[in-house]
Amino acid sequence: MIIPHPLLGPRDAQEFVYLGDASLMNRPDGMTAGIEAFHDWLYQRDNPAGIHRELWYHEQGDRSWLVVTRNTLTHEILGAELARDVARAMGRTK
Amino acid sequence: MRYSGLRVIAEALTGHKGWKPVWRDPAPQPDYDIVIVGGGGHGLATAYYLAKEFGQKRIAVLEKGWLGSGNVGRNTTIIRSNYLLDGNEPFYEFSLRLWEGLEQDFNYNAMVSQRGIINLIHTDAQRDAFTRRGNAMILNGADAELLDQAQVRAMYPFLNFDNARFPIKGALMQRRGGTVRHDAVAWGYARGADSRGVDLIQNCEVTGMRIAGGRILGLETTRGFIGARKVGVAVAGSSSRVMAHAGLRLPIESHALQAFVSEGLKPFIDGVMTFGAGHFYVSQSDKGGLVFGGDIDGYNSYAARGNLPVIEDVAEGGMALMPAIGRARLLRIWGGIMDMSMDGSPIIDRTPVEGLYFNGGWCYGGFKATPASGWCFAHLLARDEPHPTARAYRFDRFLRGLMIDEKGQGAQPNLH
Numbered sequence: 001m002i003i004p005h006p007l008l009g010p011r012d013a014q015e016f017v018y019l020g021d022a023s024l025m026n027r028p029d030g031m032t033a034g035i036e037a038f039h040d041w042l043y044q045r046d047n048p049a050g051i052h053r054e055l056w057y058h059e060q061g062d063r064s065w066l067v068v069t070r071n072t073l074t075h076e077i078l079g080a081e082l083a084r085d086v087a088r089a090m091g092r093t094k
Numbered sequence: 095m096r097y098s099g100l101r102v103i104a105e106a107l108t109g110h111k112g113w114k115p116v117w118r119d120p121a122p123q124p125d126y127d128i129v130i131v132g133g134g135g136h137g138l139a140t141a142y143y144l145a146k147e148f149g150q151k152r153i154a155v156l157e158k159g160w161l162g163s164g165n166v167g168r169n170t171t172i173i174r175s176n177y178l179l180d181g182n183e184p185f186y187e188f189s190l191r192l193w194e195g196l197e198q199d200f201n202y203n204a205m206v207s208q209r210g211i212i213n214l215i216h217t218d219a220q221r222d223a224f225t226r227r228g229n230a231m232i233l234n235g236a237d238a239e240l241l242d243q244a245q246v247r248a249m250y251p252f253l254n255f256d257n258a259r260f261p262i263k264g265a266l267m268q269r270r271g272g273t274v275r276h277d278a279v280a281w282g283y284a285r286g287a288d289s290r291g292v293d294l295i296q297n298c299e300v301t302g303m304r305i306a307g308g309r310i311l312g313l314e315t316t317r318g319f320i321g322a323r324k325v326g327v328a329v330a331g332s333s334s335r336v337m338a339h340a341g342l343r344l345p346i347e348s349h350a351l352q353a354f355v356s357e358g359l360k361p362f363i364d365g366v367m368t369f370g371a372g373h374f375y376v377s378q379s380d381k382g383g384l385v386f387g388g389d390i391d392g393y394n395s396y397a398a399r400g401n402l403p404v405i406e407d408v409a410e411g412g413m414a415l416m417p418a419i420g421r422a423r424l425l426r427i428w429g430g431i432m433d434m435s436m437d438g439s440p441i442i443d444r445t446p447v448e449g450l451y452f453n454g455g456w457c458y459g460g461f462k463a464t465p466a467s468g469w470c471f472a473h474l475l476a477r478d479e480p481h482p483t484a485r486a487y488r489f490d491r492f493l494r495g496l497m498i499d500e501k502g503q504g505a506q507p508n509l510h
């Protein structure tokens with residue numbers, strides 16, 4: 001699989017480490033969220049057959065985190081964004 | 095029809111005209127007491143034990159393709175009970191004992207072959223860890239032996255004992271481990287269930303669940319609505335997709351695992367060998383092909399096929415362990431979809447929906463579990479309480495901090 005890195009262009013997926021569903025970026029606030037919310041965030045997954053937004057870390061590259069959109073039925077990669085940009089678009093500072 | 099040596103001879107003398115189809119091909123009834131979703135090893139074993147051991151009637155198994163078209167017919171056929179943790183080891187030892195009596199029990203030749211399995215040791219630390227694991231196995235009634243380098247050399251003189259990075263220093267051995275003809279397991283359970291009145295319904299995909307007042311009423315399928323008092327889901331890699339019909343999310347990711355078979359060679363590997371440090375394991379089939387594999391591909395997948403990087407990785411592991419493998423040609427490669435759980439251990443439990451039960455999260459090691467999984471799931475479905483060896487396989491273990499994480503990797507399915 002080739003990941004279209006927003007800064008570096010097409011890169012072999014082998015340069016990356018896979019973390020999982022991009023919803024892992026939305027960690028609940030530890031001071032206010034209950035244990036159930038934390039459980040759901042850490043352990044439960046949608047695990048869709050089809051379009052999946054997921055976190056890849058460019059370990060053997062520029063060390064950036066990407067949100068890659070990929071089809072889990074075909075392995076086709078539909079796009080990649082910097083996770084930082086995705087977080088900022090959600091109103092976060094980093 | 096009972097199978098026996100006499101029967102084979104009689105049929106041979108009469109032109110093999112007396113063999114009958116091994117199971118019926120019934121149309122679905124409007125409703126059943128218990129419906130099992132998934133005609134893989136676990137679903138078929140569940141139906142078999144429900145009928146045979148737990149006296150249940152009016153049972154159906156719904157399979158979207160043909161029986162055994164999933165992982166039960168795609169795996170590398172290894173059975174063993176060499177786990178460390180209390181939540182796992184009694185269950186897998188129960189399974190190994192069921193394997194030992196299975197062929198007599200269901201009157202079918204599943205080619206259960208206890209040819210022994212070794213896990214290679216490369217460092218002192220690993221020897222300590224395997225010694226501990228061996229002791230845990232023995233405490234749970236399983237067998238385990240620590241082999242030194244000379245003993246491994248006597249078994250497999252052609253291994254690369256002096257690999258610079260992973261020199262072979264010994265192995266943990268379980269002599270009762272081995273291999274089983276995987277398709278025959280599906281067929282044997284299917285035949286056993288069918289002959290006890292279970293309806294095995296193929297080409298019947300579950301497309302929805304009818305739930306009212308928090309209770310399951312039945313299943314929408316490609317062959318119409320089928321009512322059910324209880325539903326047991328055992329669909330392995332499709333777990334999240336099927337349970338989504340009940341609005342449930344699971345602690346599971348689906349990942350592809352590949353398997354490899356070489357051309358037929360003269361017998362030279364008579365057991366099963368795992369080279370964990372090199373992400374490689376191998377055995378030799380009765381037809382002579384080397385059957386081997388390594389890691390899962392490592393990212394969510396429902397494609398039932400893997401990619402080239404893992405093929406390269408597995409080939410490198412094989413070359414590092416046994417350079418002779420470089421002379422063999424690869425005949426076949428394929429993939430299956432693993433239901434990877436968040437701690438690497440399975441779930442056999444009730445769900446928040448009354449009458450709906452779940453069996454899954456088997457990762458890449460559910461074939462060896464088939465008999466015990468079927469037995470324990472049948473126990474839960476019939477009696478509404480968990481079997482003693484499967485008590486730990488609950489959904490709420492993640493909420494309560496009671497994970498069964500053999501590798502200590504945390505909630506990272508692609509590392510288990």
Ligand SMILES: Cc1cc2nc3c(=O)[nH]c(=O)nc-3n(C[C@H](O)[C@H](O)[C@H](O)COP(=O)(O)OP(=O)(O)OC[C@H]3O[C@@H](n4cnc5c(N)ncnc54)[C@H](O)[C@@H]3O)c2cc1C
Nearest residue numbers: 132134135136158164165166169170172300430460461462
């Ligand atoms: C390459 C590979 C190697 C492996 N090696 C080993 C090994 O050496 N040892 C070991 O112990 N384990 C191994 N495993 C794991 C093992 O094969 C699985 O854990 C086990 O087979 C899963 O249980 P099952 O047999 O019930 O699954 P399956 O055979 O996959 O059964 C699930 C069934 O559910 C059906 N289904 C899915 N969705 C629906 C629906 N909506 N409606 C109706 N039916 C549906 C599917 O068609 C399928 O037939 C391996 C797996 C693979 C892929």
